[in-house]
Amino acid sequence: MTEARAQILTSIRLALGRGVVDAATQQELRARLNGHRRNLVPARGQVTGRQKVEDFARMVEFSLASIARVRSVDEVPAAVTDYLKQQNLPAEIRMAPDKRLDAIPWGRTPLLKIARGMPDPKDEVGLSGAFAGIAETGTLMLVSGPDTPSTLNFLPETHVVVVRASELVGGYEDAWTKLRAAMPSMPRTVNFITGPSRSGDIEQTLQLGAHGPRRLHVVLIDDDPQAGPA
Amino acid sequence: MSLALHPTSKAFKANARAALKNETLQRAMGHLGFAQKRLEAVGRLPEFEALRDQARDIKNHTLQHLDFYLEHYEEKLRQSGGEVHWCRTPEEARQAILSICRSVGARTITKGKTMVAEEIALNPFLEANGVAPVETDLGEYIIQLRDEPPSHIIAPAIHVTKEQVADTFLEKHAAYGKTKLLSEPREMLEEARGILREKFLGADVGLTGANFLIAETGSSIIVTNEGNGDLTQLLPRVHIVLATPEKMVPTLEDVSTILRLLARSATGQEFSVYTTVSTGPKRPQDIDGPEQYHVVILDNGRTAMLGTAFQDMLRCIRCSACLNHCPVYNAIGGHAYGWVYPGPMGSVLTPGLIGVDQAGALPNASTFCGKCESVCPMKIPLPGMMRHWREREYEQRLSPPAQRWGLAAWAFAAKRPRLYRLLTGLAARVLGLWGRRHGNMHNLPLAGGWTQFRDFPAPEGKTFHQLWSERGQR
Numbered sequence: 001m002t003e004a005r006a007q008i009l010t011s012i013r014l015a016l017g018r019g020v021v022d023a024a025t026q027q028e029l030r031a032r033l034n035g036h037r038r039n040l041v042p043a044r045g046q047v048t049g050r051q052k053v054e055d056f057a058r059m060v061e062f063s064l065a066s067i068a069r070v071r072s073v074d075e076v077p078a079a080v081t082d083y084l085k086q087q088n089l090p091a092e093i094r095m096a097p098d099k100r101l102d103a104i105p106w107g108r109t110p111l112l113k114i115a116r117g118m119p120d121p122k123d124e125v126g127l128s129g130a131f132a133g134i135a136e137t138g139t140l141m142l143v144s145g146p147d148t149p150s151t152l153n154f155l156p157e158t159h160v161v162v163v164r165a166s167e168l169v170g171g172y173e174d175a176w177t178k179l180r181a182a183m184p185s186m187p188r189t190v191n192f193i194t195g196p197s198r199s200g201d202i203e204q205t206l207q208l209g210a211h212g213p214r215r216l217h218v219v220l221i222d223d224d225p226q227a228g229p230a
Numbered sequence: 231m232s233l234a235l236h237p238t239s240k241a242f243k244a245n246a247r248a249a250l251k252n253e254t255l256q257r258a259m260g261h262l263g264f265a266q267k268r269l270e271a272v273g274r275l276p277e278f279e280a281l282r283d284q285a286r287d288i289k290n291h292t293l294q295h296l297d298f299y300l301e302h303y304e305e306k307l308r309q310s311g312g313e314v315h316w317c318r319t320p321e322e323a324r325q326a327i328l329s330i331c332r333s334v335g336a337r338t339i340t341k342g343k344t345m346v347a348e349e350i351a352l353n354p355f356l357e358a359n360g361v362a363p364v365e366t367d368l369g370e371y372i373i374q375l376r377d378e379p380p381s382h383i384i385a386p387a388i389h390v391t392k393e394q395v396a397d398t399f400l401e402k403h404a405a406y407g408k409t410k411l412l413s414e415p416r417e418m419l420e421e422a423r424g425i426l427r428e429k430f431l432g433a434d435v436g437l438t439g440a441n442f443l444i445a446e447t448g449s450s451i452i453v454t455n456e457g458n459g460d461l462t463q464l465l466p467r468v469h470i471v472l473a474t475p476e477k478m479v480p481t482l483e484d485v486s487t488i489l490r491l492l493a494r495s496a497t498g499q500e501f502s503v504y505t506t507v508s509t510g511p512k513r514p515q516d517i518d519g520p521e522q523y524h525v526v527i528l529d530n531g532r533t534a535m536l537g538t539a540f541q542d543m544l545r546c547i548r549c550s551a552c553l554n555h556c557p558v559y560n561a562i563g564g565h566a567y568g569w570v571y572p573g574p575m576g577s578v579l580t581p582g583l584i585g586v587d588q589a590g591a592l593p594n595a596s597t598f599c600g601k602c603e604s605v606c607p608m609k610i611p612l613p614g615m616m617r618h619w620r621e622r623e624y625e626q627r628l629s630p631p632a633q634r635w636g637l638a639a640w641a642f643a644a645k646r647p648r649l650y651r652l653l654t655g656l657a658a659r660v661l662g663l664w665g666r667r668h669g670n671m672h673n674l675p676l677a678g679g680w681t682q683f684r685d686f687p688a689p690e691g692k693t694f695h696q697l698w699s700e701r702g703q704r
Binding site: 029043 | 258261263277280284294295296298300301302310314316318367372386388390415418419426427430445446447458461465480482483484499500502507508509510511512513515516527529533534535536538
């Protein structure tokens with residue numbers, strides 16, 4: 001293995017006609033790695049304020065996910081139960097043990113059965129909180145952690161994701177900036193999710209729900225004063 | 231069936247002929263609809279062209295410092311608790327994967343879609359060593375059941391019709407008590423989903439490829455639409471990533487730029503459904519995720535392409551745009567190419583990986599229409615590189631004798647202008663006389679391949695040189 005490693009690195013250096021990268025260049029490359037310099041960010045990835053919220057909502061639907069917009073956390077439980085009813089799904093959810101979701105007054109919908117913790121293969125509906133929403137493509141960003149198991153994003157047939165307007169960003173680069181500010185190092189898993197699972201592998205006919213969720217429903221808490229009136 | 235173990239690139243012409251006559255294949259290939267979707271997606275992003283230039287520059291920069299970035303990547307990966315396994319050859323990679331499997335007593339291994347695993351013929355090797363591989367991408371699953379190789383790098387079962395899928399499921403799913411002949415893709419997907427769900431939950435090891443490796447963070451990235459790659463890497467105790475060195479990208483910002491091109495170029499989506507960044511094994515407090523994270527980095531001749539005429543090929547991100555737009559690929563499908571990577575990118579890569587003596591026919595399978603290069607998100611000059619391979623093939627005296635003699639005879643005459651004018655003038659006169667008497671030619675000696683499908687236009691009786699000089703005098 002160490003022999004293979006040495007040989008591969010040597011092969012690269014020989015092919016490029018040089019030895020180990022010299023100290024000055026190494027310093028440059030390290031600066032590049034640590035500088036988080038952005039390349040061209042398309043206009044769609046630079047939106048702010050109201051535009052950001054509207055673009056996000058529009059692109060979520062473009063990705064074949066659905067979206068419900070509420071004015072405050074208080075309205076989230078009703079939005080979730082309404083959605084489940086509309087989809088003919090049981091009023092039972094598996095919710096991430098995410099503390100951020102505790103701020104939602106779940107007691108207001110006593111008929112909604114909520115299980116917390118590690119998802120079970122039998123769970124039909126999963127609910128998680130997003131780390132960010134990306135307006136550019138209507139993409140949800142979820143990160144793994146003790147309270148945010150990634151499995152919940154994939155096992156249940158229906159995935160409901162709660163995101164606040166204040167958690168929306170323009171482009172992917174903004175999402176990385178937000179992640180670096182929030183965490184000292186990379187979490188085990190970062191999931192970018194854009195719409196429900198799908199496959200076109202049989203005669204290129206689009207089928208939703210290949211292995212991951214067949215339905216992706218976003219509950220957007222549109223309460224950000226920075227973003228202007230809804 | 232593994233094309234890596236049994237390459238048929240040498241028989242390309244016969245393969246292509248058979249493919250053109252295969253009506254089922256022709257019907258299946260008619261479903262390939264990515265090109266139109268790409269066009270629409272590109273139209274929705276005004277910055278697309280500018281992003282292509284930047285993506286090309288990012289990869290060129292990375293390749294110029296690939297040793298540095300690989301070492302940095304390894305250091306960061308170790309810090310997050312993962313392990314790198316460096317492998318020069320397919321055999322080393324197979325052994326590395328098997329020894330990880332054995333170390334945890336693995337009996338079954340779920341697999342996300344990876345072309346590199348095809349390249350090293352991993353499945354037959356694992357089977358022979360008592361580890362059962364289960365493909366989980368729907369297309370890969372279908373062809374695994376059919377014992378066929380993939381025919382497209384992102385739509386592996388594009389050559390299969392839904393009736394064939396139904397027959398295959400009827401035969402192979404009987405073991406699970408499924409005995410109904412299905413007719414709709416929806417039902418087929420449901421049946422496969424149910425069976426594969428059990429496999430996900432029961433697997434000891436999950437293996438995925440990598441679309442990218444990130445030097446900054448020591449992460450690997452996979453891009454999928456089904457979510458199979460995520461269940462593959464999240465549920466088992468061990469996650470193995472099979473990657474190659476040129477998948478490297480310096481930073482998360484750099485990969486964001488390239489990701490903007492990947493899905494749009496591939497399927498015409500704004501973004502793939504799942505883009506997953508994995509860094510090391512589960513953290514001590516995490517309640518899910520794999521306990522072990524291994525990255526097998528296989529070279530298999532790639533680093534030897536650096537500094538050569540084929541270095542640009544290492545920018546490839548396997549989006550498949552060149553396949554989707556290639557008139558040759560669309561006509562004959564992927565299997566005719568006879569090795570793992572079909573289409574224009576395969577025609578450049580395959581001779582580099584298995585030798586021009588084996589795969590010399592592939593770079594000849596191009597009309598040089600240039601569509602592949604014009605749609606390549608990484609701006610890889612594919613036709614130019616195919617031309618390089620043709621030159622090498624000629625230099626190494628590997629091209630067919632008739633072609634070599636023909637070229638030599640032409641070159642002999644072309645270097646002697648008077649002889650050239652005499653011969654072409656004579657030929658033009660004879661053909662012109664014949665044409666005036668009989669009209670267009672329905673058959674022509676040595677050109678049956680042309681006249682079988684269309685008439686050869688009757689020559690006018692003068693050569694190009696003669697017509698050109700007459701034009702000049704006017």
